[in-house]
Amino acid sequence: MLEGATKAHAAYLAPIKTSNRALVACHGPRPGKVGLVIGGGTGHEPCFMGYVGRGLADAVAIGNVFSAPPPGPILECAKAASGGAGVLFVYGNYAGDVMNFEMAAEMAQEQSIPVRSILTTDDIASSPIEDKEGRRGVAGNVFIFKIAGAACDQGLSLDQCEALARKANDRTFTIGVALEPCSMPQTQRHNFEIGPDDIEIGMGIHGERGVMRDRMMRADEITDRVMDRIFSEMKAPAGSSVAVLVNSFGATPLMELYILFRRVEQRLSAKNITIEVNWIGHYCTSLDMVGASISILHLDAELSQLLRHPCDTASLRIP
Amino acid sequence: MLEGATKAHAAYLAPIKTSNRALVACHGPRPGKVGLVIGGGTGHEPCFMGYVGRGLADAVAIGNVFSAPPPGPILECAKAASGGAGVLFVYGNYAGDVMNFEMAAEMAQEQSIPVRSILTTDDIASSPIEDKEGRRGVAGNVFIFKIAGAACDQGLSLDQCEALARKANDRTFTIGVALEPCSMPQTQRHNFEIGPDDIEIGMGIHGERGVMRDRMMRADEITDRVMDRIFSEMKAPAGSSVAVLVNSFGATPLMELYILFRRVEQRLSAKNITIEVNWIGHYCTSLDMVGASISILHLDAELSQLLRHPCDTASLRIP
Known part of the structure; x- marks a missing residue:
């Protein structure tokens, strides 16, 4: 590799x-x-x-x-x-x-x-x-x-x-959601077991236990659970700005990330919080795990300027 | 979406x-x-x-x-x-x-x-x-x-x-390889069936039949089969330049794409063909299908200049 x-x-x-x-x-x-x-x-x-x-x-x-x-x-x-x-x-x-x-x-x-x-x-x-x-x-x-x-x-x-x-x-708050495990190349086994109609909220990027296992639910409902939990910690008043990262754990396609982002935007917008930057895609994966995470960075002027500062790397380019 | x-x-x-x-x-x-x-x-x-x-x-x-x-x-x-x-x-x-x-x-x-x-x-x-x-x-x-x-x-x-x-x-030559089907959201079914230890070479991006179904093989062997077929059509003499795209169909992680790219580079290098540009990642997917494709664009001076021309889109940025 x-x-x-x-x-x-x-x-x-x-x-x-x-x-x-x-x-x-x-x-x-x-x-x-x-x-x-x-x-x-x-x-x-x-x-x-x-x-x-x-x-x-x-x-x-x-x-x-x-x-x-x-x-x-x-x-x-x-x-x-x-x-x-x-x-x-x-x-x-x-x-x-x-x-x-x-x-x-x-x-x-x-x-x-x-x-x-x-x-x-x-x-x-x-x-x-x-x-x-x-x-x-x-x-x-x-x-x-x-x-x-x-x-x-x-x-x-x-x-x-x-x-x-x-x-x-x-000021960064993330919650992940897993639908299917990944297969570990060392063992050729799944790193955890989950039913085909189950979902686990709060799962880590190595399959660490989350906070709640539930029956599969709609994307908006998943996003609401995640955002409610983020809002309970993030003290961002109306008028704040944030950066949003909707990240695939591997097998969850971009199409589904956009569906999650749609609801994230609605929830933030309802609180009059502006999304200054959004990153949507494969940023931090877990091999071929099915699932996604939502991260919110609560910006201020200083962080915003640094986030927009140019960078040039294989996987992130800001001109 | x-x-x-x-x-x-x-x-x-x-x-x-x-x-x-x-x-x-x-x-x-x-x-x-x-x-x-x-x-x-x-x-x-x-x-x-x-x-x-x-x-x-x-x-x-x-x-x-x-x-x-x-x-x-x-x-x-x-x-x-x-x-x-x-x-x-x-x-x-x-x-x-x-x-x-x-x-x-x-x-x-x-x-x-x-x-x-x-x-x-x-x-x-x-x-x-x-x-x-x-x-x-x-x-x-x-x-x-x-x-x-x-x-x-x-x-x-x-x-x-x-x-x-x-x-x-x-001058563009692609072959795809599939290991597992994708799940169609309309039907909640797989778009094709394939055994857990099987691989299909030549599969299309909607699960169209490939040219060969075989037992699972190592990444280098898969890449060799793909590259042999591409070389049989691409008339690129020693000294030529190409662009390479190693594309995930969805669930195949970047880690595995790098393993494929390693062998692509070896094969091209052995023919004294230079990789001028490489793109590795999720460029054209099939929902959560497991598999990847290798595309080679046989460049000339004109195509090379156009490929490097700046662009600014959501998923491809060339400064």
Whole structure:
């Protein structure tokens, strides 16, 4: 897979010679710029390597399917991304990733590369609000990468980049919905079981348990359940602006994402909330899982400017 | 679906008021420019409406799932896309589409809009070479749209635009491979049956019969069968350049497309053929069908320049 991807995206990505699990942006790291390192398991393509390039991430560490990358490649990414102004690690809050990114951060600091880590926790169904830090990072992490990448590209300090990425994470709210499991290539088995007429709301991107299993319902009803839950946490008054990401987990087609988006737009519009940016498609997948997630980033002027900042990567281009 | 898509892509697409099955590019048609009209059934998203915008198509006519659009909306598209220099219809060679686009072309000519029609026939597995005109148009049509759109945008005459689109069609070679059927929303049934360990080579984007059903094989072997067949028709000498499209039919993840691309690149490289452009992802789908297609456009200097010409649409942006 990596051989194919690096051949395909040679204009964006180059292998880091000291590791076969780390890639660096061809036009990313530069002296004086904070470096942005992302990464995680494979099986979520275009996460994470599709978001490496100018204006976004500088390097990506790559694990096995649904497994964290080892500390070694993450350290190589930190070194490759370092331009002397420090490095930001932004990754999903999963035990394996946390352990390995933390080890790599320590090793990088020993080599005099200052590292700050932001764990994405946008999956609001994964843990109650009292345990916000225990939540998982899912598709909304693409918003957080984008904000962090723009802040780095604009030459802000490590403190400022960290603060902006944290703000983006605090204001991103995602819920996923699964209809059918994916098949794990390692085991050739499904990663969970669900009845043909059932739906699970709140499911994670590796098939983690959601908050509710129910009989299949119409797209508008699914969207309403998701949006009600997002509205219960997102304190966006009338007149606010948001970015919306309707993301396929893999097998759910664009046609159905548009149907979900239609209702998302209606619900936001009814509250007089403006959709400033919408992304609809395959942004953070789970192999061939059937399902989708809805992420809302509650913008302010600063985040809006960063979200619109140009980037040029294999999977996201903002001119 | 259309409500969601037009809300999402309001910067690119506007409904044509006289039809609920026709959309026009916000920044497409202009006086003196040949207009490009595309269209077909839904269920292939981002085909076709994702390719409407500056530098690509000017209007799109939209049918039901896997069904041709009626002549009325196609005529409305021709009128909306007409800038006084004539209109090009580019669409896949299917009986329903041919009938309705031809009726619309006649109606447009009655209203003094000159129309030329190019039927895409890139699916080389769909009919033997002796019956080239009987072949179906599949994912390779995205290349043909792109060439035609660029020719129109560069202000070429209707004759020239037609000739270039025909040349692109003549030099585009696609073969699809299916592993699992899609589920038709109208019937809630599969559109064909295939064993869990079987694979069908040459299958069309609506589940049309392929050329060979076989036991499941490795990705490299699948790619070799496809490429051998493409090489048997594509007369590209060493030193040639091509564009490659590795397209998911829906449920096949990007990860697997990269694995296919890896082998495509090896095969082309062994013949000293350069990949000038590669597109890998969901370009022309079949709802949630499991499978992929490989399209090769044999470039020359003229086609290469047109393929790289800037375009700005919901699903394809070339800066």
